[in-house]
Amino acid sequence: MLSIGELAERAGVTVKTVRFYSDRGLLPEAARSAGGHRRYGPEALDRLRTIRSLRTLDLPVPDVGRILDEEDALEDVVAGQLRELGTRLSALRWREAALRLLQDCTPEERADRLLLIGAVSVPPSTAAPARFWRRWLPARMPARLVSAIIDEAVPQPPADPTPAQVLAFARLHAFVSRDCRGTEAGRPAAHQPDKGYRPAVLYDGLREAFALAAPDLREGRPPHEGEALDCFVSAYAHACGAHDTPAYRRRLSGELATDPRIDHYWQLAAELSGPSQPTPGAAHDWLRAALDIRTARPASAA
Template sequence: MVSEGLWSIGELARRAGVGVKTVRYYSDRGLLPEAGRSSGGHRRYGAGALDRLLLIRSLRGLGLPVPEVERVLAAGGDPDGALEEAVSGQLREVECRLVALRWREASLRLLHDGPPGERVERLRLVGTLPAPPDTEPLARFWRRSLPVRLPARVVSAVLDSVVPPLPAEPSPRQVLDFARLHALVSDPRVERPAPPLPDGEYRPAVLYEGLAEAYALASAELAAGRAPHGGGALDCFVDAYARARGTADSAAFRRGLPQLLARGEGPVMTRYWKLAAGLFAPGEPVLGALHHHLSVALRVEAGAGGGTRAGSGSGAGTG
């Protein structure tokens, strides 16, 4: 320490437990103000520089990049607010890394514990995925089937229902299911999902909003241990298609609707929902399963000689 009570760069570095190059780097960036210079032009620092340097070291120890450290130090009268924002951002980044590591671990376990004869095939599937993978290919697969004039809010709601969220802690089985699902939707030979109604005049927003209500009712009925039936979710389901076509729910319409629904069914969609089912959270309703239950209920009703709207006028439809 010099007689004026100032420290040299070496003394400050020693007291802070860092290298001289580190102190010089922070000084050059303006993070560590100098108190003056010696007669020979050497840097001199006051006692306050030690507290600031220790703070910088603590922030860097948490993984904050230098620009974030600069922003916290420049906050002035609100250092706590700037620190909270910087730490929150770092927490999000760490969580993303942890999710990536969990997906990588599950992928490795899938290969390590899998049958020897299947390891190469599984490697080809999971080896093409980033960690964590991206659900955008699944979203593109569905966007190709949605009407171009569908409102953005409806598109967003549909995608939220049909694209499974990525598990933060996937099992090896979930990794395999997602890899196969990704391969399915990325295969150029796979046809896009068929539109829910034939080409022609119909109101897409009315249909999709009505179906969302029907699926919600069906989910509640299944949770209560009841199969979808007339007077509830099934009426709402049929009503959505009828109103979208600008017609009434009638016996004739119900007899013809199963043929329309069959257009959207097939091996590709069956496989999609089989693979996607295990990626949704336990207890979360899977749209594909709800649609299947409603379609089956409609066919059973038609096969039993039904076709009139049960509970007509009860308000079970979408209005």
């Protein structure tokens, strides 16, 4: 049996430290002396060393207790701490890039940039862009399709952002947080109930068309005819019960030319995701251009 002083000396800690862990139940006493002094068994030394090792990793006392008392708790605690540490590191990287953004701008720009950055949480959240898309998408869309569209349309903040990416995300956040009624974020024809479109059919087809166009976008190829364009037109045609004919393609080209657009959103999203991840907006523009080229060809030939 070891006294509290002997245990502290062998472990290389203070008596106060041993008492602290004992009082919190991490280091149970084996007995008390006749005078009421704490006594510890020989296993207490290894337990105390384990406690010190875990605390060296800055693990909270309750988590240390779980690890000591539950056989499989170490893995869960470590995983939780790594997630928390990752969040803290992301926040620090974001703050560093935001401070550099303020440091490297003119005094005239600084006030506006400070307001933009101050409106974004740290680490940044994608909740505002997700809300924007839920408002902008047609009503009564299947939940699984809405989730898939949001996943593809909302850019994730980079883990190690540049100052330019911090500014792009802050501007994106400001754009989606404003009242979009009566602005360029209005409803395209396919979203309007009286136009006869089935939005779920349309967006399922568009997602497939965008995926087909993505390799061309990544390689920087100009818009052209092919499977991606056929899928794009088919998505619109099937959604409104039409057939893919030259006349329909001409009509669709004109309709898309007058649709409200959210180009500013896609421009900022592209700054965040980079050229290796084409945005749905970039894919839509590429396919529209391919459609315009195709529908213009007969007229120019004549």
